[in-house]
Amino acid sequence: MSLQMIINALVNAALIAPPAMAFSLLFGILRFPNFAIGGYITVGAFAAYTFNVVFGLSLPLAAAGAMAFTALVVWGTHIIVFRPMQEQSAITLLVVSMAVTLILENVIRFFFSSDVRGFDIPLERPWKVMNAHITPEQLQIIAWSLVIGVSLHLLLAHTRIGRAMRAVADNPMLAAIRGVNAARVTAFTTAVCGALFGLTGVFAGLDLVIEPLVGWNLTIPIFAAAILGGIGSPYGAILGALLVGLAEEATILVLPSTYKVAVGFVIIAVLLLLRPQGLFGTAEIKK
Amino acid sequence: MSAYLISMSTFVGFFMILALALNLQWGITGMVNFGVAGFYALGAYTSGLLAVKLGIPVGLAILAACLAGMSMGAVVALLSMRLREDFLAIVTLGVGEIIRLIVLNEDEITEGPRGLRIDAQPFGTLVGPELYPVFYLGLVALCVVLTYVVCESIRRAPMGRTLRAIREDDVVAEVLGKNVFLHRVCIFAVGGFFMGLAGALYAHYVQNISPEVFMPVLAMFIWMSVIVGGAGNNRGILLGAGTVMVFLEGTRFIGDFVDVLDAEKMSALRIILIGLLLILTLRLRPRGLLPEPKFRVNSN
Numbered sequence: 001m002s003l004q005m006i007i008n009a010l011v012n013a014a015l016i017a018p019p020a021m022a023f024s025l026l027f028g029i030l031r032f033p034n035f036a037i038g039g040y041i042t043v044g045a046f047a048a049y050t051f052n053v054v055f056g057l058s059l060p061l062a063a064a065g066a067m068a069f070t071a072l073v074v075w076g077t078h079i080i081v082f083r084p085m086q087e088q089s090a091i092t093l094l095v096v097s098m099a100v101t102l103i104l105e106n107v108i109r110f111f112f113s114s115d116v117r118g119f120d121i122p123l124e125r126p127w128k129v130m131n132a133h134i135t136p137e138q139l140q141i142i143a144w145s146l147v148i149g150v151s152l153h154l155l156l157a158h159t160r161i162g163r164a165m166r167a168v169a170d171n172p173m174l175a176a177i178r179g180v181n182a183a184r185v186t187a188f189t190t191a192v193c194g195a196l197f198g199l200t201g202v203f204a205g206l207d208l209v210i211e212p213l214v215g216w217n218l219t220i221p222i223f224a225a226a227i228l229g230g231i232g233s234p235y236g237a238i239l240g241a242l243l244v245g246l247a248e249e250a251t252i253l254v255l256p257s258t259y260k261v262a263v264g265f266v267i268i269a270v271l272l273l274l275r276p277q278g279l280f281g282t283a284e285i286k287k
Numbered sequence: 288m289s290a291y292l293i294s295m296s297t298f299v300g301f302f303m304i305l306a307l308a309l310n311l312q313w314g315i316t317g318m319v320n321f322g323v324a325g326f327y328a329l330g331a332y333t334s335g336l337l338a339v340k341l342g343i344p345v346g347l348a349i350l351a352a353c354l355a356g357m358s359m360g361a362v363v364a365l366l367s368m369r370l371r372e373d374f375l376a377i378v379t380l381g382v383g384e385i386i387r388l389i390v391l392n393e394d395e396i397t398e399g400p401r402g403l404r405i406d407a408q409p410f411g412t413l414v415g416p417e418l419y420p421v422f423y424l425g426l427v428a429l430c431v432v433l434t435y436v437v438c439e440s441i442r443r444a445p446m447g448r449t450l451r452a453i454r455e456d457d458v459v460a461e462v463l464g465k466n467v468f469l470h471r472v473c474i475f476a477v478g479g480f481f482m483g484l485a486g487a488l489y490a491h492y493v494q495n496i497s498p499e500v501f502m503p504v505l506a507m508f509i510w511m512s513v514i515v516g517g518a519g520n521n522r523g524i525l526l527g528a529g530t531v532m533v534f535l536e537g538t539r540f541i542g543d544f545v546d547v548l549d550a551e552k553m554s555a556l557r558i559i560l561i562g563l564l565l566i567l568t569l570r571l572r573p574r575g576l577l578p579e580p581k582f583r584v585n586s587n
Contacts, residue, residue, distance in 0.1 A: 032373060033373050033374075033376065033377060081566055084570060085569055085570070085573075087573075088569065088573065090372065090373045091313070091319055091372060091373065091376060092514060092569065094373060094376055095507070095510045095511070095514060095565070096565065096566060096569065098507050098510075099507070099511070099561075099562040099565045099566060100562070100566075102504065102507065102558050102559075102561070102562045103558075103559050103562035103563065106555040106556070106558045106559045106562075107555070107559060109551065109552075109555040110552050110555040110556060110559070113551055113552075114551065220377075220381070220384075223377055227374070227377075256392060258388065258391065258392050259388055259392065261384065261388065262381070262384065262385050262388050264381075265377075265378070265380070265381025265382075265384060265385060266381070266385075268374075268377055268378060268381060269366075269367075269378045269381055272369075272370055272374050272378060273366070273367075273369065273370075
């Protein structure tokens with residue numbers, strides 16, 4: 001494996017680690033695999049595009065705006081769609097979340113069409129390190145992804161609301177008895193996750209392209225990373241993201257690159273069959 | 288216009304067969320299958336390739352497609368028996384996507400994105416070309432009835448009660464001495480059989496199949512049909528498949544009145560409407576338009 005492939009794998013991992021952590025957090029609270037994350041990421045990418053290209057804001061400002069907007073969308077969808085359906089089965093909610101992705105994607109297609117777009121930023125020459133190329137944007141993605149991992153850890157481990165988030169994810173009823181306001185914690189979690197999905201949209205726009213399917217194409221690698229790390233374990237998700245990134249790059253050595261999408265699925269299938277709780281998750285006791 | 292109605296009804300037929308098969312797997316037995324599009328593709332390509340490349344008679348090719356779907360169902364069920372249902376969703380979605388990727392990439396056999404041209408049609412020589420669409424609609428309708436009868440007899444038979452018991456609580460079913468494993472594998476295989484049939488019928492109807500038809504969004508439409516119609520109730524499934532297809536196709540006519548929207552905007556709007564239909568149905572009628580009748584014990 002060349003240095004270039006390791007760099008590509010790192011960039012991939014940095015791209016999917018934050019949403020994988022967010023997916024893991026959301027799963028802890030909502031308890032179904034939320035396919036709507038594809039739509040959320042697409043919303044983030046297009047919100048940043050609108051702020052950056054249409055309104056002419058600088059990219060950091062546009063990214064902040066996109067994070068706020070996506071947080072609002074994720075929270076809004078939770079209130080309007082998912083909360084009233086809480087009593088439905090996980091599978092029904094899963095289908096609904098796919099419908100949410102379809103709706104978000106197509107609302108964007110309606111207003112922006114399917115054309116491929118990019119941010120309005122100066123083109124920079126990639127840096128060359130020992131025959132391998134890395135663009136400044138890719139380096140920024142890796143740096144920001146690390147910052148997010150650390151801040152999320154600090155939030156979960158050392159703040160009051162972080163403790164409440166873990167409590168609700170662990171056992172909602174017990175948390176309620178101990179006086180944790182579950183509604184507020186859920187609102188906060190959806191907003192934080194929404195901001196992370198929005199940022200992923202910005203990163204995807206920087207590293208890939210901005211188009212309505214950008215989020216859907218990232219969904220399966222994100223699931224793979226989260227499941228690999230053990231669902232409900234945000235730290236595991238980081239390592240899961242690294243492994244998925246490496247596996248995707250390694251596949252290109254033996255298979256045509258068009259099969260890359262299948263890698264995530266194969267990882268999920270093999271892992272679930274051998275170790276259903278993920279690499280770092282603890283086995284759940286089924287009641 | 289009538290040609291359009293005939294073609295639309297034929298497509299409703301494909302949807303109904305797929306939805307009935309999914310209802311057997313999920314609505315009645317509680318096994319999740321998000322790879323519907325993959326099974327459909329497997330049926331379409333098996334039948335199409337056998338007829339085109341090997342010159343096998345269409346009837347046999349369609350039968351082979353059903354058997355391919357059946358074997359695929361059995362294999363997927365065997366592999367994924369240990370999985371929790373929400374993870375099974377992701378794995379089956381993956382199976383469907385992998386089938387599509389194989390069809391897309393192995394273009395030396397499948398013609399890939401160029402599309403596979405299929406000239407062979409069942410009874411194509413017996414029926415004149417002007418009557419053929421009506422004849423084919425009849426053939427599809429016959430297959431829908433056949434699927435319905437099989438699914439409904441399974442549901443009504445003592446076996447149907449076992450299946451619903453497995454859906455509600457597989458441990459209880461196991462304790463009562465039912466072979467949960469065998470039932471699950473069989474039902475998944477039977478569902479696969481009918482999905483393969485739907486695929487083959489589709490292939491010989493459109494006569495040109497290409498991978499982009501078999502995107503995961505197709506599986507979504509079938510799932511919506513089952514949920515909107517009422518999971519577990521076969522008559523509800525027919526209604527659900529019809530409703531979803533009317534929403535998908537019928538909304539094309541909005542385009543005739545609103546000419547400010549181009550084709551892309553219209554197609555986006557249609558999918559938004561379908562999504563809203565699902566969410567609204569679940570909000571207003573959480574168990575579907577025609578819910579499964581509640582199980583009752585005679586109290587006296």
